Amino acid sequence: MSNDERPAPGHGPHDTAQIDWEVFGPLLERGAELHLPLYEQAAAWLRQLLVKAAVAGDQGVERVLDVGSGPGVVSCLLAQAFPTAEVVAVDASAALLERAHARAGRLGLGDRVRTHLAELPDGLDALGGADLIWSARTLHHVGDQRAAVAALGAHLRPGGLLAVSEGGLTPRFLPRDIGIGRPGLQSRLDAACEDWFVEMRAALPGAVDDTEDWPAFLADAGLRTPRTRSFLLDLPAPLTEDARAYLQDHLTQGLDLYGDRLDEDDRTTLARLADPDDAVGIVRRPDAFLLSAQTVHTARAQQ
Structure with a gap:
């Protein structure tokens, strides 16, 4: 599991255990680097929350866990x-x-960032406590998301902050009419992806059919002062070569994961968009853009 950008638009792969991370790792890293402006906004907000807490008498940030670090x-x-903190990539x-x-x-x-091999929610006991726990686009791969939030909350030090990035807005990257196929392809891709995601969630071990109310999950874990903010990535057309390559990866994974949910016309259009040699492919389009938002939910452990 990884909090860096996932291959399918909006969501991650079905069975992460079957992915060759030696091959996919560079693509994942490239996608996360593309989204750094969004993550920088989120990190600045978390720093603001934690600095305010320190002024109010809480401990400073000495240890950070990035759970699902990729x-x-x-x-x-x-x-x-957080330049004085030890960071553990999990x-x-x-x-x-x-x-x-x-x-x-x-x-x-290298002297402050170390790694820890563990699956969520199992394997976290050896991690110890932290002043900040960050987990992005990871908990939706756990069957019981409420229990996973509670497991993370249990590792907070007194006054520590848990930040869960789940939800937001599905990435937009195509105009309504792209000149091939029926207009409105983006919306139909979103619908196919959502249907796939529902089935993916239902097939997870220990899957719980629970309303995805993240602030409620945080409250049930005994955490207080919930706050939620969304952060925007806005890359207008024309995109850089790296951004177009990222979208090609995105569309290729979408074709593999839920292409069979589309009608023949949309499948053909999607295949052409994902083809780097096609004149109308995403890597050659001057009208391609990238607009997305990620939502971060936070709450604090009792002192």
């Missing part, structure tokens, strides 16, 4: 945002943690 892009960002993939370790070394953060 290749460590956000782990390193958190180390930069993930179930050894290959992704190797990338996190290497990234921290390249950025001169």
Whole structure:
């Protein structure tokens, strides 16, 4: 599991255990780097919340857990945002943690960013406590999300902050009419992805059919002063080469995951968009853009 950008628009792969992270890791890291402006906004907000708490008499931020860290892009960002803290990148993939370790070394953060191999919610007991726990786009891969929030909350030190990034707005990257196929493809892709996501959630071990009320999950974990904010990534057309390559990866994964839910015309259009050699493919389109939002829910442990 990884909090860096997922391959399918809006959601992640069905069975993360079957993914070759040696191959997929570089793509995941590239996507997370593309979204750094969004994560920088979120980190600045968390720092503001924690600095205010420190002024009010709470402990400073000495230890941060990034649960579902992937290749460590956000782990390193958190180390930069909290320059006196130890940051632990936690993930179930050894290959992704190797990338996190290497990234921290390249950025001169190797003495403060370490890695821990663990699956959520199992395997967290050895982590100990933290002043800040960050988990993004990871908990929706756990069958019982409410229990997963409680498990993370249990690792907060007194006054510590849990930040869960789940939800937001599905990425937009195409105009309504792209000149091929029926207009409105983006909306139909979103609908197919949502149907796939419902089935993915239902098939998870220990899946619980629970309303996704993240502030309620935080409150049920005994945490207080909930706050929620959304952060925007707005990359207008024309996109950079890296951004277009990211969208090509996105569309290719979408074709694999839920292409069979589309009609023949939309499948053909999606395949053309994902084809780097097609003149109307996403990597060649001057009208492609990227607009998305991620929502972060926070709450604090009792003193």
